[in-house]
Amino acid sequence: MxxxxxxxxxxxxxxxxxxxxxxxxxxxxxxxxxxxxxxxxxxxxxxxxxxxxxxxxxxxxxxxxxIKSKNDITLAEIHRLFDGAIALLPCASLNFYERCLDCKTEEECSLRHGLMIIRDETLKAMHNITIASLITK
Amino acid sequence: MxxxxxxxxxxxxxxxxxxxxxxxxxxxxxxxxxxxxxxxxxxxxxxxxxxxxxxxxxxxxxxxxxIKSKNDITLAEIHRLFDGAIALLPCASLNFYERCLDCKTEEECSLRHGLMIIRDETLKAMHNITIASLITK
DNA sequence: ATAAAATCTATCAATATAGTAGAGTTTTGA
DNA sequence: TCAAAACTCTACTATATTGATAGATTTTAT
Structure with missing residues (x-):
């Protein structure tokens, strides 16, 4: 949310x-x-x-x-500025990456891969929602 | 998150x-x-x-x-059970709908439409991530 | 009976959220 | 030059949520 x-x-x-x-x-x-x-x-x-x-x-x-075009202000950017990562876990995040401390296998936690898929989909959608697109809804 | x-x-x-x-x-x-x-x-x-x-x-x-097949347990369901709505605002939520109190125009807030698009995309992706899909990553 | 396990209820510390308050700084125009 | 209007900055507060922990209770198999 x-x-x-x-x-x-x-x-x-x-x-x-x-x-x-x-x-x-x-x-x-x-x-x-x-x-x-x-x-x-x-x-x-x-x-x-x-x-x-x-x-x-x-x-x-x-x-x-x-000072930025309404076509260039995306939901993704605003989310990151105020609410941080878009990914569902820090280990799946591009901009707010952190290792999951509770994962035994250092680099790859069992959830990471799936959550990266979600992240990419969400990011793509969030990138398409701009201030301009919200006006001309 | x-x-x-x-x-x-x-x-x-x-x-x-x-x-x-x-x-x-x-x-x-x-x-x-x-x-x-x-x-x-x-x-x-x-x-x-x-x-x-x-x-x-x-x-x-x-x-x-x-008691549920690992193919039928989706990320969407687990998200809803523990973290609630998948939509970014209650007014854009399917399962946790609430009116935005700060919206002047009763039914339609300026963000609702855009956030419903995000919700649908996210939901589609979350529905595809199952416990089974996480195992065979 | 006893041990092993789930179940239930309460509590707690730390943090984040959603604001409010008030003093300070900059700019303008009379 | 002075006062009003506006942004800017720092601190504070109340409430809720999160991430647990603790301990008593109930159920079941042997």
């Missing part, structure tokens, strides 16, 4: 993608427009900024705006 | 599936064979019993054994 953070992040990105080009959105606008607790959203937007999905302008008339 | 419970459940089922027909396995055997904390495994086996994947015999010479 997605965390609330990841869900809110997607909704915030969706909100930003629906604004006019060059429009800059204040946190409070996004919060109200997408129904997200404002103070929580502040943290999420900072995370999205660190992830280089959005950028911001401080001070009066400041706010947030997309 | 899978919980330890779900992971241990899969490993326990794998262990049981690898035993001779009619063999009955004591918890301690499974625990040592699959490297799972014994007391924790006890709970997991009871869950698997309630889920009708295994059955048990009490008393001396008792233990656990599969």
């Amino acid at each position: 997605l965390s609330h953070k990841a869900k809110y992040a997607l909704k915030a990105l969706l909100y930003l993608a629906e604004q006019d080009e060059n429009h800059i959105s204040k946190t409070i606008e996004i919060a109200e427009g997408a129904n997200i607790p404002k103070k929580f959203l502040e943290q999420i937007l900072l995370d999205l900024k660190r992830g280089r999905f959005v950028s911001s302008k401080q001070g009066k008339f400041g706010g947030y705006y997309l | 899978l919980s330890h419970k779900a992971k241990y459940a899969l490993k326990a089922l794998l262990y049981l599936a690898e035993q001779d027909e009619n063999h009955i396995s004591k918890t301690i055997e499974i625990a040592e064979g699959a490297n799972i904390p014994k007391k924790f495994l006890e709970q997991i086996l009871l869950d698997l019993k309630r889920g009708r994947f295994v059955s048990s015999k009490q008393g001396k010479f008792g233990g656990y054994y599969l």
Whole structure:
């Protein structure tokens, strides 16, 4: 399941993608427009900024705006940024690999192979879900 | 990610599936064979019993054994039993549906459609991973 | 009866989640 | 230059979940 953070992040990105080009959105606008607790959203937007999905302008008339095309922001990326690995176990993960400590046979645990198949399928599907695809549903 | 419970459940089922027909396995055997904390495994086996994947015999010479074909036990089922919904949000779930409370438009949240696509893909893949398929990897 | 095994219920520590609070910094325009 | 508006940063908190452990109870075979 997605965390609330990841869900809110997607909704915030969706909100930003629906604004006019060059429009800059204040946190409070996004919060109200997408129904997200404002103070929580502040943290999420900072995370999205660190992830280089959005950028911001401080001070009066400041706010947030997309710096990545809505066609290039995928569910996979947002999942990884907020919820980590897409694979079902760390030993089957591409980006968050860790050895299973409870596996006797060092490299290959009995589940790893099957879970890598799932990972590849899920990843492929998650890569196709972009912010743009969510708008034009 | 899978919980330890779900992971241990899969490993326990794998262990049981690898035993001779009619063999009955004591918890301690499974625990040592699959490297799972014994007391924790006890709970997991009871869950698997309630889920009708295994059955048990009490008393001396008792233990656990599969009552479902290893070809019919899928990752999807084990995920649902121990970790719940396969979908990324409750509003996109088949078996654990709940409305998104933060969605303004009652029935359709902006993410639902995309997440249902992911769910279908993941589910299809998870359905193909069976205990049998994990053995003959 | 006794030993071996499953079963049941309770408890616990550590961690993650979902937020809230408030002070600090930057920018703008009057 | 000053104040308001906005982002930024750090800390805190309540609650739930996870990953176990402990111990008493019940069942069965010999």
